[in-house]
Amino acid sequence: MINYDLSKIRAVVFDLDGVLSAESIALAEDGTPLRTVNIKDGYAIQLAMKMGLRVAIISGCRIEAVRKRYEGLGMEDIYLGASVKIKVYDEFLAKYGLNDSEVMFMGDDVPDLEVMRRVGCAVCPKDACPEVKAVSCYVSDRLGGQGCGRDVLEQVLRAQGRWLSDERAFGW
Numbered sequence: 001m002i003n004y005d006l007s008k009i010r011a012v013v014f015d016l017d018g019v020l021s022a023e024s025i026a027l028a029e030d031g032t033p034l035r036t037v038n039i040k041d042g043y044a045i046q047l048a049m050k051m052g053l054r055v056a057i058i059s060g061c062r063i064e065a066v067r068k069r070y071e072g073l074g075m076e077d078i079y080l081g082a083s084v085k086i087k088v089y090d091e092f093l094a095k096y097g098l099n100d101s102e103v104m105f106m107g108d109d110v111p112d113l114e115v116m117r118r119v120g121c122a123v124c125p126k127d128a129c130p131e132v133k134a135v136s137c138y139v140s141d142r143l144g145g146q147g148c149g150r151d152v153l154e155q156v157l158r159a160q161g162r163w164l165s166d167e168r169a170f171g172w
Helices: 039-050 064-072 085-096 110-118 130-135 148-159
Strands: 011-014 054-058 077-079 103-106 121-124
Touching: 011 085, 011 148, 039 054, 039 148, 054 085, 064 077, 077 085, 085 110, 103 110, 103 148, 110 121, 110 130, 121 130
Parallel strands: 011 054, 011 103, 054 077, 103 121
Antiparallel strands: none
């Protein structure tokens, strides 16, 4: 269980590589990096947004297939090519009038630390680096790319009484 008052959470922000996709990346013959996606993460993301949570990605990844995948789930805030994530995070907060205590961030490696130290609720997958685990109030029992996004979103929605709370839960 996440050690935070999840009723406060209005937004959940994810890193991509090592969080919503596995930390190993296959390469296509032309050298293009390929990402995996987890179907249960996808279901939880679209449900969370239907239930009123703001869900975003802040990633250094620059692959447009990633944008297409998450736009297809209804996500509006997909920040790719973010070399310094804290700057993008500050823009995201300002855009929606959020404060740090209302945000959960799930990261797995050193580039995520600045944001994770600021948010109210920092979480990570089981295979995150030690420095990230040290600043997290919750370490998922799931690996990156293997349902850790679903794990935390389900906990937030359950804590807020919005998990499977109406007919919106039973469709895409």
